[in-house]
Amino acid sequence: MAHRFETRAIHAGQEPDPSTGAVCTPVYMTSTFVQSAPGVHQGYDYSRADNPTRHALEDNLASLEGARHGITFSSGCAATAAVVHWLGEGAHVISMDDVYGGTRRLFSQVFAHAARSFSFTDLTDPGAFEAHIQPNTKAIWVESPTNPLLKLADISAIVERAHARGIKVIVDNTFMSPYFQNPLALGADMVVHSCTKYLGGHSDVVMGVVMTNDDAAADRIRFIQKSVGATPGPMDCFLVMRGTKTLAIRMREHQSNAMHLASWLEAHPKVTKVIYPGLPSHPQHALAARQMSGFGGMISFIVEGGLAMATRVLERCKVFALAESLGGVESLIEHPGIMTHASVPAEIREELGIDDGLIRLSTGIEHIDDLVEDIRQAIED
Numbered sequence: 001m002a003h004r005f006e007t008r009a010i011h012a013g014q015e016p017d018p019s020t021g022a023v024c025t026p027v028y029m030t031s032t033f034v035q036s037a038p039g040v041h042q043g044y045d046y047s048r049a050d051n052p053t054r055h056a057l058e059d060n061l062a063s064l065e066g067a068r069h070g071i072t073f074s075s076g077c078a079a080t081a082a083v084v085h086w087l088g089e090g091a092h093v094i095s096m097d098d099v100y101g102g103t104r105r106l107f108s109q110v111f112a113h114a115a116r117s118f119s120f121t122d123l124t125d126p127g128a129f130e131a132h133i134q135p136n137t138k139a140i141w142v143e144s145p146t147n148p149l150l151k152l153a154d155i156s157a158i159v160e161r162a163h164a165r166g167i168k169v170i171v172d173n174t175f176m177s178p179y180f181q182n183p184l185a186l187g188a189d190m191v192v193h194s195c196t197k198y199l200g201g202h203s204d205v206v207m208g209v210v211m212t213n214d215d216a217a218a219d220r221i222r223f224i225q226k227s228v229g230a231t232p233g234p235m236d237c238f239l240v241m242r243g244t245k246t247l248a249i250r251m252r253e254h255q256s257n258a259m260h261l262a263s264w265l266e267a268h269p270k271v272t273k274v275i276y277p278g279l280p281s282h283p284q285h286a287l288a289a290r291q292m293s294g295f296g297g298m299i300s301f302i303v304e305g306g307l308a309m310a311t312r313v314l315e316r317c318k319v320f321a322l323a324e325s326l327g328g329v330e331s332l333i334e335h336p337g338i339m340t341h342a343s344v345p346a347e348i349r350e351e352l353g354i355d356d357g358l359i360r361l362s363t364g365i366e367h368i369d370d371l372v373e374d375i376r377q378a379i380e381d
């Protein structure tokens with residue numbers, strides 16, 4: 001019988017080291033591997049092509065996402081870039097409009113100049129992409145929930161429509177992690193994660209991964225990994241592997257803290273709006289409950305008083321660190337308009353609803369009373 005998530009998180013891809021019996025996969029800090037005769041080696045010849053620590057991590061991540069293949073990169077953006085390379089010259093991609101700002105920048109300001117084209121649309125309506133289909137449309141790029149507005153896309157419904165037209169579906173699953181959402185099981189063709197976030201979980205590493213059950217696509221993406229060379233180092237692989245061992249318990253705690261905090265914020269008179277998929281007030285709460293096995297640790301909210309008040313809250317928090325990124329054990333607070341989404345043009349931010357008073361929280365796993373008190377004093381005192 002297949003092991004359960006928590007067990008796979010600790011054991012998948014990780015055998016005791018054959019030469020020493022070390023329980024933890026060692027950090028194979030080497031760029032090259034000795035050959036007994038030209039072309040004869042023990043499975044590894046050069047670390048850009050493959051490295052035992054990276055190999056163990058890739059098997060581990062693939063197992064968690066229910067994929068046959070996991071292919072790691074030096075960042076989430078590099079993983080995204082590898083997928084767009086794979087789609088090929090001339091490809092048109094229809095993307096969720098509210099994707100991570102760096103993804104939008106990569107699409108519109110890099111690949112749009114490299115023989116790819118993009119349309120952005122609100123995929124909360126699963127049929128919305130159909131109006132944008134062109135003869136060369138190769139993929140739908142889904143992020144669910146999105147960043148920072150926590151909009152959801154119905155992955156199965158999009159897959160059904162896209163596959164009927166021969167279009168692939170790729171899901172950036174960073175916000176939920178494989179613990180709360182498995183897009184491949186919902187029919188998606190490929191999953192991308194920024195491992196920098198929940199998978200690593202300790203804000204000490206930048207990495208990305210592409211996962212798929214499509215053998216031919218995996219071969220090509222592995223070829224791109226080796227040829228472009230945006231590969232993670234063995235120490236980073238070790239850190240993410242250490243992170244995944246506790247993914248399940250961290251995600252449960254992130255979610256429990258976020259649920260509590262979101263409910264508290266919603267009851268606060270100076271908070272005009274709280275966006276959290278776990279709240280019944282979230283317009284897609286029913287979809288969230290159906291599609292995900294939890295609601296995650298990300299909360300966005302709008303505080304009364306616009307930019308001035310939002311800035312004050314950000315500056316006054318002491319437990320919440322004012323920083324970009326998310327998914328680590330420590331709570332972070334940020335202002336999407338000025339920070340993570342500054343690369344999104346102001347008119348598009350306005351169109352999307354990224355208000356000047358919008359604050360995004362990555363709820364960590366500190367004690368919930370300290371988190372509530374930190375936000376309370378920042379708003380009230």
Ligand SMILES: Cc1ncc(COP(=O)(O)O)c(C=O)c1O
Nearest residue numbers: 075076077100172174194196207
């Ligand atoms: C949803 C999402 N996807 C991709 C990325 C890019 O990942 P990285 O920063 O590891 O390149 C991020 C980074 O914030 C993200 O939030």
